[in-house]
Amino acid sequence: MLRLNPVGYYRFVQASQFESSYAGGEANVAVSLANYGMSAAFVTKVPEHEIGQCAVNAMRQYGVDTTYMYRGGSRLGVYYAEKGASQRPSKVIYDRAGSSITTAKPEEFQWDEIFRDADWFHFTGITPALGGDLPKICLDACKAAKKRGLTVSCDLNYRKKLWSREDAGRVMAELMPYVDVCISNEEDAKDVFNIEAANNNVEGGNLNRQGYISVAQQLQARFGTKMVAITLRESLSANDNNWGAMLYCDGQAYFSPTYRIHIVDRVGGGDSFGAGLIYGVLEEKAPQDAINFATAASCLKHTIEHDVNLVTVEEVNALVAGNSTGRVQR
Structure with missing residues (x-):
């Protein structure tokens, strides 16, 4: 899935830009x-469009076999990550409904x-x-x-x-x-x-x-x-x-x-x-x-x-x- 996080220790409500990366358990x-x-x-399923290809490319760059990253569906799941600091905990918000793998x-x-x-x-x-x-x-x-x-x-x-x-x-x-x-x-x-x-x-x-x-x-x-x-x-x-x-x-x-x-x-x-x-x-x-x-x-x-x-x-x-x-x- 796609991870989006504010730069550094910015909170979601402070962020004017987000870093992107691709991940999943x-x-x-x-x-x-x-x-x-x-x-x-x-093994997974990702969209056929360019964002799905980004996920495939992310795995390929590390030498992972992507033969069984099947294509289909309309969206890649997203999660937003806000890094905590000191006594403020980190926070994750999921946006995964209707993603390719769920279908x-x-x-x-x-x-x-x-x-x-x-x-x-x-x-x-x-x-x-x-x-x-x-x-x-x-x-x-x-x-x-x-x-x-x-x-x-x-x-x-x-x-x-x-x-x-x-x-x-x-x-x-x-x-x-x-x-x-x-x-x-x-x-x-x-x-x-x-x-x-x-x-x-x-x-x-x-x-x-x-x-x-x-x-x-x-x-x-x-x-x-x-x-x-x-x-x-x-x-x-x-x-x-x-x-x-x-x-x-x-x-x-x-x-x-x-x-x-x-x-x-x-x-x-x-x-x-x-x-x-x-x-x-x-x-x-x-x-x-x-x-x-x-x-x-x-x-x-x-x-x-x-x-x-x-x-x-x-x-x-x-x-x-x-x-x-x-x-x-x-």
């Missing part, structure tokens, strides 16, 4: 994986062809939240992926401005049995499935990390997922967060280091984490190494304007190794 993941040297394709039909996606040479399928909870036939399209994709032996990952990504908790819980419960790797943040499991970490205060920025082991165990028990990854954000202000994550698999929890981050742009932080985890698993990293890589990758994303994570494997590995001073590289 699954698109952001594809860009990260392509940056890491992996073959990544993005897509199940028969437009030939999943056996799309998945012919694939190893992994990733989707987010944002896609079925857009309504229309998208819950069925996602279900068809999950069934086809499992039939062909792909690993399936899902970022729950609950967005209250797109659908209700009740609708999210009903639709996602039908999709989750096909998911091998579930990705969540500190609130998603509660919002979608009413699974909550005990003794937690998300709004106050105080997270009971051990409580998330129980969250992961409950998700596994209910849906049979092999891995559960949960990002742990402690919001000190709109600009400063503590950032870490947990990976639960094979009956054991692995916690990453916690980074104190000063945020340039936090949108896409979860997507960069998901991409880092996918990369780590595909590279057959040990669980601790995989969660360390994913968390470091997402830490670096918070320093980059707009949604996509433009870092290399070498930069992530340097942070994992402890090079966190931010000194000039000459």
